[in-house]
Amino acid sequence: MLSYRHGFHAGNHADVLKHLVLLGLLDKLRSKEKPFTCIDSHAGAGRYDLFNAQAQTNREHESGIVPLCNARLVDPLLQHYVERVRACNADTRLRFYPGSPRLIQGELREHDRLHVLELHPAEQISLQEALGQDRRISLHLRDAFEGLLALTPPEPRRGLALIDPSYEDKKDYQRVQTTLVKLQRRWPVGILALWYPLLARQRDHSHWLCAALARENLPDMLQLELCVAPQGEEFGMHGSGMLVVSAPWQFGERMQSSLAELVTILGGAATCRIQQLSGAD
Numbered sequence: 001m002l003s004y005r006h007g008f009h010a011g012n013h014a015d016v017l018k019h020l021v022l023l024g025l026l027d028k029l030r031s032k033e034k035p036f037t038c039i040d041s042h043a044g045a046g047r048y049d050l051f052n053a054q055a056q057t058n059r060e061h062e063s064g065i066v067p068l069c070n071a072r073l074v075d076p077l078l079q080h081y082v083e084r085v086r087a088c089n090a091d092t093r094l095r096f097y098p099g100s101p102r103l104i105q106g107e108l109r110e111h112d113r114l115h116v117l118e119l120h121p122a123e124q125i126s127l128q129e130a131l132g133q134d135r136r137i138s139l140h141l142r143d144a145f146e147g148l149l150a151l152t153p154p155e156p157r158r159g160l161a162l163i164d165p166s167y168e169d170k171k172d173y174q175r176v177q178t179t180l181v182k183l184q185r186r187w188p189v190g191i192l193a194l195w196y197p198l199l200a201r202q203r204d205h206s207h208w209l210c211a212a213l214a215r216e217n218l219p220d221m222l223q224l225e226l227c228v229a230p231q232g233e234e235f236g237m238h239g240s241g242m243l244v245v246s247a248p249w250q251f252g253e254r255m256q257s258s259l260a261e262l263v264t265i266l267g268g269a270a271t272c273r274i275q276q277l278s279g280a281d
């Protein structure tokens with residue numbers, strides 16, 4: 001039984017990195033008229049109330065989305081991201097934060113498609129409510145890793161899979177590795193975007209995963225990381241990363257200015273890193 005609830009972490013620095021990269025990739029897909037398919041394999045609740053008990057436990061959004069919403073932004077992608085977050089709120093107060101499926105839904109055009117997968121029963125109910133009736137979206141109550149392979153290659157063929165496990169089960173690292181390799185073979189034109197945590201005690205898991213995937217020689221693999229604190233000995237997430245396989249042309253360069261501005265806004269010990277692991281940007 002899954003116990004992870006994303007409501008405790010909604011709008012934190014990891015969501016900011018993941019959702020910024022997601023919107024950057026969607027912008028690339030939208031730059032061509034041809035329709036696309038998105039698969040959000042670990043969808044979560046779709047929308048989060050930052051005033052509720054879960055979000056208020058550690059108030060993680062206060063060092064993530066809140067400083068961004070309060071900043072005067074220059075970078076167009078950061079501006080777009082904050083507009084999308086604001087669009088989730090009826091007034092100027094930041095109460096609701098959109099999860100990845102809601103953000104993707106906001107970027108879909110008439111012929112684009114979205115498949116969302118989620119296993120947690122309570123998150124499924126919230127997800128249905130957050131997305132409403134939308135003929136472009138199919139909700140699947142099934143295992144992400146099995147569903148990703150079953151749904152690919154999708155129609156329309158071009159598109160993106162966001163893979164955002166909770167890593168609650170440590171076997172997820174191994175499952176991600178094997179699934180991503182199979183997925184790339186089944187869907188070579190698909191952009192695959194994987195989120196991973198940088199945790200003091202578990203740094204080895206993410207290191208292992210990135211190194212294992214780098215050895216697979218997957219095409220145009222880009223790594224984008226955001227750290228908000230130096231790596232400590234104690235348990236805690238000091239940063240996170242996104243691995244993008246089949247990254248669009250010059251995507252790394254495009255993200256450089258967004259992440260640089262983000263780091264300045266977050267301040268403190270925040271740093272970012274963009275690295276090409278295979279192919280050429």
Ligand SMILES: C[S@@+](CC[C@H](N)C(=O)[O-])C[C@H]1O[C@@H](n2cnc3c(N)ncnc32)[C@H](O)[C@@H]1O
Pocket residue numbers: 002004005006015018041042043044045046098099100101117118119120123142143144145164165166
């Ligand atoms: C990090 S949260 C997702 C957050 C969401 N992607 C966002 O950015 O707003 C991970 C979600 O994956 C779900 N999950 C975990 N293992 C799963 C699996 N094997 N199949 C489908 N969903 C799973 C959890 O219930 C949780 O809601």
